[in-house]
Amino acid sequence: MKEEKILSSVKDQQLIKVRREQIIKGAIKLFKEKGFHKTTTREIASESGFSIGTLYEYIRTKEDVLFLVCDSIHEQVRERIAQEIDLESPSVPNMMKAIRSYFYLMDEMQDEIVILYQEVKSLKKESRKHVLNSERDMVGIIENVINTCLEGKLSAQKVSLLANNIVVQGHMWGFRRWIMQKQFTLEAYMDEQLKMIEHAIK
Secondary structure, rough: OOHHHOOOOOOOOOHHHHHHHHHHHHHHHHHHOOOOOOOOOHHHHHHHHOOHHHHHHOOHHHHHHHHHHHHHHHHHHHHHHHHOOOOOOOOOOOHHHHHHHHHHHHHOOHHHHHHHHHHHHOOHHHHHHHHHHHHHHHHHHHHHHHHHHOOOOEEEHHHHHHHHHHHHHHHHHHHHHHHHHHHHOOOHHHHHHHHHHHHEEE
8 A cells, every 4th residue: 555545535635745744743743642552533633633524534544644654754764865865976975974864864753763663563464565665665775875885895685784784773763762862862873883884894
């Protein structure tokens, strides 16, 4: 299932985009406070500034809302990396800049990442498959950055492992924040992670 496959009785695509962004923002706040299962669609509507009737013009089920939240996370990551990486001028510093930008985004999206880890299991099989495929796509983007900037220096297996490590290192700042953020500032955390990445590519 893709976002555009989530049924809406509204035909204005721009309005759908705006309203769903409001829904995502409201849902993230509630899912963080109460969890997916304890949050009601009526509460999501209220937090989004809608009536329950208006909410159902843009989604069909509460699961649709969770899907939108998960899909939004991956889309923002794709956009941020695309903005920051210049594959026309590949270099190790360029790669590190892209990875650092990814870590900054993960800091901004801590709540979303925690929700992703906690609640993706609540999605039905088709939706969960799409979210997991999006996760693979995100790893693939970082693999492409590594391959381009290192000009094939590492084997495909090592590139895959390094890309997955980078994704999880970014996520860890959010889902392990109860301990990581007591020991590191964001800048110190990034510096240490980048040192390990630099060591891995030597």
